[in-house]
Amino acid sequence: xxxxxxxxxxxxxxxxxxxxxxxxxxxxxxxxxxxxxxxxxxxxxxxxxxxxxxxxxxxxxxxxxxxxxxxxxxxxxxxxxxxxxxxxxxxxxxxxxxxxxxxxxxxxxxxxxxxxxxxxxxxxxxxxxxxxxxxxxxxxxxxxxxxxxxxxxxxxxxxxxxxxxxxxxxxxxxxxxxxxxxxxxxxxxxxxxxxxxxxxxxxxxxxxxxxxxxxxxxxxxxxxxxxxxxxxxxxxxxxxxxxxxxxxxxxxxxxxxxxxxxxxxxxxxxxxxxxxxxxxxxxxxxxxxxxxxxxxxxxxxxxxxxxxxxxxxxxxxxxxxxxxxxxxxxxxxxxxxxxxxxxxxxxxxxxxxxxxxxxxxxxxxxxxxxxxxxxxxxxxxxxxxxxxxxxxxxxxxxxxxxxxxxxxxxxxxxxxxxxxxxxxxxxxxxxxxxxxxxxxxxxxxxxxxxxxxxxxxxxxxxxxxxxxxxxxxxxxxxxxxxxxxxxxxxxxxxx
Amino acid sequence: xxxxxxxxxxxxxxxxxxxxxxxxxxxxxxxxxxxxxxxxxxxxxxxxxxxxxxxxxxxxxxxxxxxxxxxxxxxxxxxxxxxxxxxxxxxxxxxxxxxxxxxxxxxxxxxxxxxxxxxxxxxxxxxxxxxxxxxxxxxxxxxxxxxxxxxxxxxxxxxxxxxxxxxxxxxxxxxxxxxxxxxxxxxxxxxxxxxxxxxxxxxxxxxxxxxxxxxxxxxxxxxxxxxxxxxxxxxxxxxxxxxxxxxxxxxxxxxxxxxxxxxxxxxxxxxxxxxxxxxxxxxxxxxxxxxxxxxxxxxxxxxxxxxxxxxxxxxxxxxxxxxxxxxxxxxx
Numbered sequence: 044x045x046x047x048x049x050x051x052x053x054x055x056x057x058x059x060x061x062x063x064x065x066x067x068x069x070x071x072x073x074x075x076x077x078x079x080x081x082x083x084x085x086x087x088x089x090x091x092x093x094x095x096x097x098x099x100x101x102x103x104x105x106x107x108x109x110x111x112x113x114x115x116x117x118x119x120x121x122x123x124x125x126x127x128x129x130x131x132x133x134x135x136x137x138x139x140x141x142x143x144x145x146x147x148x149x150x151x152x153x154x155x156x157x158x159x160x161x162x163x164x165x166x167x168x169x170x171x172x173x174x175x176x177x178x179x180x181x182x183x184x185x186x187x188x189x190x191x192x193x194x195x196x197x198x199x200x201x202x203x204x205x206x207x208x209x210x211x212x213x214x215x216x217x218x219x220x221x222x223x224x225x226x227x228x229x230x231x232x233x234x235x236x237x238x239x240x241x242x243x244x245x246x247x248x249x250x251x252x253x254x255x256x257x258x259x260x261x262x263x264x265x266x267x268x269x270x271x272x273x274x275x276x277x278x279x280x281x282x283x284x285x286x287x288x289x290x291x292x293x294x295x296x297x298x299x300x301x302x303x304x305x306x307x308x309x310x311x312x313x314x315x316x317x318x319x320x321x322x323x324x325x326x327x328x329x330x331x332x333x334x335x336x337x338x339x340x341x342x343x344x345x346x347x348x349x350x351x352x353x354x355x356x357x358x359x360x361x362x363x364x365x366x367x368x369x370x371x372x373x374x375x376x377x378x379x380x381x382x383x384x385x386x387x388x389x390x391x392x393x394x395x396x397x398x399x400x401x402x403x404x405x406x407x408x409x410x411x412x413x414x415x416x417x418x419x420x421x422x423x424x425x426x427x428x429x430x431x432x433x434x435x436x437x438x439x440x441x442x443x444x445x446x447x448x449x450x451x452x453x454x455x456x457x458x459x460x461x462x463x464x465x466x467x468x469x470x471x472x473x474x475x476x477x478x479x480x481x482x483x484x485x486x487x488x489x490x491x492x493x494x495x496x497x498x499x500x501x502x503x504x505x506x507x508x509x510x511x512x513x514x515x516x517x518x519x520x521x522x523x524x525x526x527x528x529x530x531x532x533x534x535x536x537x538x
Numbered sequence: 539x540x541x542x543x544x545x546x547x548x549x550x551x552x553x554x555x556x557x558x559x560x561x562x563x564x565x566x567x568x569x570x571x572x573x574x575x576x577x578x579x580x581x582x583x584x585x586x587x588x589x590x591x592x593x594x595x596x597x598x599x600x601x602x603x604x605x606x607x608x609x610x611x612x613x614x615x616x617x618x619x620x621x622x623x624x625x626x627x628x629x630x631x632x633x634x635x636x637x638x639x640x641x642x643x644x645x646x647x648x649x650x651x652x653x654x655x656x657x658x659x660x661x662x663x664x665x666x667x668x669x670x671x672x673x674x675x676x677x678x679x680x681x682x683x684x685x686x687x688x689x690x691x692x693x694x695x696x697x698x699x700x701x702x703x704x705x706x707x708x709x710x711x712x713x714x715x716x717x718x719x720x721x722x723x724x725x726x727x728x729x730x731x732x733x734x735x736x737x738x739x740x741x742x743x744x745x746x747x748x749x750x751x752x753x754x755x756x757x758x759x760x761x762x763x764x765x766x767x768x769x770x771x772x773x774x775x776x777x778x779x780x781x782x783x784x785x786x787x788x789x790x791x792x793x794x795x796x797x798x799x800x801x802x803x804x805x806x807x808x809x810x811x812x813x814x815x816x817x818x819x820x821x822x823x824x825x826x827x828x829x830x831x832x833x834x835x836x837x838x839x840x841x842x843x844x845x846x847x848x849x850x851x852x853x854x855x856x857x858x859x860x861x862x863x864x865x866x867x868x869x870x
Contacts, residue, residue, distance in 0.1 A: 348756065368758035379756055386756070388749035390816040399746055399757040402739040448757070 048111040050075045050239035051096075051127075051208050056105030058091055058263075065091040066102070067263040073208065073239040078230060080250040080271060081243045083260035084283055084493065089243055092260065093210060096241075097129045098122035109207065128201030129210045132217070134193050138186035143167040145185055146200045170203040171195075175232055191222035198229065209233065210241045215249060216335055227253050245333045247276050247532045259283055276534050277525065284495060284524040292475050292500030295483045299503070300324030303487045304345070304375075304456050309354030311337075311344040316511035318354070320489075322456070327478060327488040328516060329502035331495060331527050337511040338491040339380055342458045345489075346370050346377045358456060371400045376454035378445050380461040380491070382438070386445050389434030393419070393426060396433050396444055400452045418447035423473065439470025446477060457481065459490040463497060475501055495524045509533050564861070565809050565825040572829060576836030584839045591707055593831050594717060595786070598705065598724045599624070599795075601827035603779035604802045605731045606656075606772030608823045611806050612735070613768050614748040614815030615670035619659065619677035620776050621798035625791065626685035627652045627780020631701070632694035632790025641699040648784070649777030655681055656773020660766035678799065685792035694790030705785035720782045724824075727778065731820045744768060748815025804851075805830055808858040829854070 049072040058066040066088050073079045083089050094100040096107075098116030107114040109125055116122035136145050146167040152159045167181040176195055185193060194214065201209055211230075215223045230240060230253055242254050250257055254271040259282040267282040304322035309315060314337030322328050332338045343349035344364075345356055351364040358365070361373045370377070379386040387396050394408075394415040415429035422443045426436055433444055442462065449457055459478075463471045478488055478501055492498050498505055499519055506516035507530035514530055528534075576584045583589065603620050610617050627648040634644035655677065662673045704720040715722075735741035743764050746754040755761050783795060809826030811818025833854060837847040 346756075366758075366760075367755055368760050371758040377756065379752075385750070385752040388746055388753040388816065390749040391745060395742060395746065396753075399742070399754070399759065402742055404739050406737050406739060406742055408736065 047074055049073060049108070050077075050110060051114070051241075052108045053096075054106050056092070056095060056102045056107070058095060058100060058102050065263055066095070069105070069260065069263070069265045071258050071265060073241060075207075075237045075239050076234055077256065078234055078240045078242055078254045080254035080257040081241055081260060082245070082247070082250055082257055082279060082283060084495070087260040087283075088263035089260055090212075091263070093129060093212060093243070096122070096127060096208075096210065098127075123204060126205060126207035127210070128204070128206040128208070130194065130197050130201065130212065130214060132213045134190075134197055136185050136193055136197060138184075140185060141181065142171075142179060142183050142185060142188075142196050142199075143181040145196055146170055146181075146203050148200070150204060166203060167199070170199040173202050173236075174199055174229055176229075189222075190217050191219070191225065194218070194226070195229070198233075202233070206238070208239045208241065210243070212243045213245065213335075214242070215244065215246065223249075245532060247279055247534050250279075251276070276529075280525055280528045280532075280534075284528055292497075293479045294500075295479050297327075297479075297482045297503065298325045298485075300485060303359050304489065305355070305357040306345065307355045309341070309344060309356060310352045311340050311349050312352060314340040314511040315344065315508070315513060318508070318513035320506060320513060320516060322487045322489050324455070324485045324487050325482055326504070327482050327490060327502045329498035329505040330489070330491045330508055330513070331493075331498055331505055332491075332508035332531050334493065336508040336531070338508050339460055341508070341513065342377060342460050342489070342491060346375065346458055348377075371452060371454070374454050375456040375458065376400070376449035376452055377458040378442075378449065378460055378462055380464060382441055382445060382464075387433045387441055389441075390432055392430045393424070393433055393436075393444055394429040397429075397447050397451055400448060414451065418451055421450075422447055422477070439466035442466050442470060442474065446474060450477070455486055457486060457488045457490075459488060461492055462490065463492070463494070471497075495527055498527075499524065507531050565822050565829065568808075569825050569829050569832065572832050572836065576832065576839060580836070580839045584836060588707065589835070589839075591717070593828075593835050594721050595705055595707070596835070597824075597827045597831040598720050599779050599783045599786070600798065600801055600805055600830065601824050602724050602727060602782060603776050603798065604805045604823045604827055605727055605820050606775030607802045608806050608809070608811050608818060608820050609731065609735070609744055609768055610670070610772050611803070611811050611813060612748045612815060612818045613744045613765065614751065615663070615765070615768065616674065616803070616813075617659070617670065617769075617772060618674040618799050619655065619681050620772070620779075620802055621795040622678050622681035622685065623652050623655050623773070623776040624780045624783050624795040624798060625793065626655070626681050626688070627777050628784040628787060628794065629685045629689040629694055629790035629792050631781065631784045632696035633688060635696040635699060636694065641701050645701060645781045648780055649774060652777030652780055653770055653773035656769045656771070656776065657766070659773075660769030663769065664762040664765050682792065689790055689792040691792075696784075696788070696790060698788065701781065701785050702788050703785070705782050720785060723778070723782070727775070728820050728824050731775075735819065740764065740767060745816060748817075750816070801830060802827075804855040804858070808854065813859070826858075 051073045053069055053071045056066055056069040069092055081089055091100065095102050098119045098121055114125060116125065137148065143164050147163050152162045164181050171177055171179050171181065174195060179192060179195060185196060188196065214226060218226065234240060244250055251271050256268060257271050257274065257279065258268040259266050259279065261283060300323055302321045302323050307319045309318045318341050320328065330338045330341065340349055344351050347364060347366045347370055356364055358370065358373050358375050365373065383389065394411045397415050397418060398411050412429045419426060419429060424440050424443045426440065433441055446462065463474055482488060490502065502519055504516040504518050505522060505527065507514045507527055509531060510533065603624060607617055607620060630651045631644045631648040634647055635641065659673055659677055662668055663670050705718055708715060708718055735744065743754065743759045746759055747761055747764060751761060784790065787794060805826035806823050807813060807826070808829055809822030811822060830851065833851055834847060837850060
């Protein structure tokens, strides 16, 4: 295989967004008839890399070749024309149209202005037959199909345009076990037909099963590769997490006190399916896990944003589920992982965002501004004045406003969902400082993060969530990144 | 392949500041410009004191109902049924007056009926989780129908009472009042709503829900009760507008105030309140309502035909919405 021209080759691909380096130099090759697994932690740069490959982003530096010819797609359509097809986690199908119409969307054969319906149907049936799935009717309406079948329709669409590189982004995240077996069979079938496949996944057992080789991405860089079948899982994980723990994490004198949050066998609508934990005053408890493991949903259930199906919750003295309004009154507050669509009202002022949870019946704007100024100076929020819309601020400063809301309300229990996502290092350090001070003053913090060094640096105990189930919490001293990644990826091999 | 890092965009903060300022003052400048134009074209007729009073009287019904509509629109909602609601209110008042109920009681019951409609809208929006557009589109027809049914499909002639003096041009011996009582009422209510929007928790929550409902929920705002309150609140202003409308009509007319809902929404939007929600205010709405009246009145005085007037008014509404879009497009 080495003598062949690679189907796709990328060298030194770099991409920067403002001050953030998303890709710091990625090298990658896939041969025809090969399945390459692309692995890396959340935020390692996988999605940016895929966007570069699909023409959605232009790389700042680096080169790409497709079958030995330079490949620099200016837009996604060109990438499709050159035969690079992406199957995203969120499927991109028109649900009201038929399977045929979806497969040939944008490529409909016509006679003058008139669609050649029978030709369309034939081509769609061909594509489905190529996938070994003639059982899917070309006339079915997509919204009537299961998720697994919709995914097949999307793959058929890629095959119908004669794709040369197929990229599957976390294709099993919403599939049942039996569908995964079918998908793997299909990938093997396409592979024997000479297709090059890039398979992105968190699940290392899948990676070992389906891929020939793997490339590890970390901090926007390709840091290693190898043969999937022979490489020990331990080695892959070491490549994924191996980075320096910066000296960012202050840790003062913390004394664990009484339990202020107690949940047992909590289950939400779909996730979490079983979560139990106890959080004490003066303690920071971290929840690790992969995207989609159900960590966010756990916090939302506790805070009353998502419905609780069963299980017990106790916040301070209050038993049972409650609305967010009640939670604030009980002395609990939450930071949303999604700052823009939920965490903050971007069009409203800093003062309104900061004091929204704790407004009196009559609002005194002068006092509201004075209180806001106190937090602005305390947290070093960079802004013109408290009346400025939050949307004008940088990400780090926005997040500080979200945290200041909890501080202003003076809550005892803090639920923090990805509190440092997408913000600069300076703001991160400041937020870690605040969290430590809160723990020292006897507040209880429950924190979800996808960034393991951060959890290990900030927390006293860490529990790992895998597919909706929360494991038992371990003291930070008794665990490490490797062990957490093992639990988070559901790897069966022991350390 | 090599690319230099993106350049800083020069001068963008300056733009932002000047436009932010224009947002606030823009509608007022527009009103002054339009007013000056007609004053220049027809100084003899347009600028007469009684014409100015007529324009204010014409604005009052719209502007009063638009106070409630502004609150709804700031919260991200819409009310298409307000015209029907005003008409129904006039019918209720006329019917009660015919039954020898006291004028004050009749007016209060009329306002109560309008508030009941607001409550019904609020319940449908919150309990059934329907979009306000659909709910109020349905209520637009339903309330109009109810009004006709109450009126037995005819105009309801009512005895003259003091209610009719609320909106009538002042007699020479009343000139010390400057404006009729209804106009004063509109001004006072505008101040009141502005104060409610800025100095009460309810008002701040209205902005929060309109700006980002999810954030409001996260922050413990009781979104549904607040929305219910908003539609009830707007129902009150539709009712007061109904009383003022009745004062001018002197009869209960189930077919009147037709199309007012669109003029009211137009006044709100021209006044700078965003249809997306989250920002706006009632002073702008008052200015917006005045712009609508001045344009209509001025066009008549200049001698433009009715059809041309409607085209001009439509153009102004589209222009205002385009400006609204432009403001948001810059923000994004």
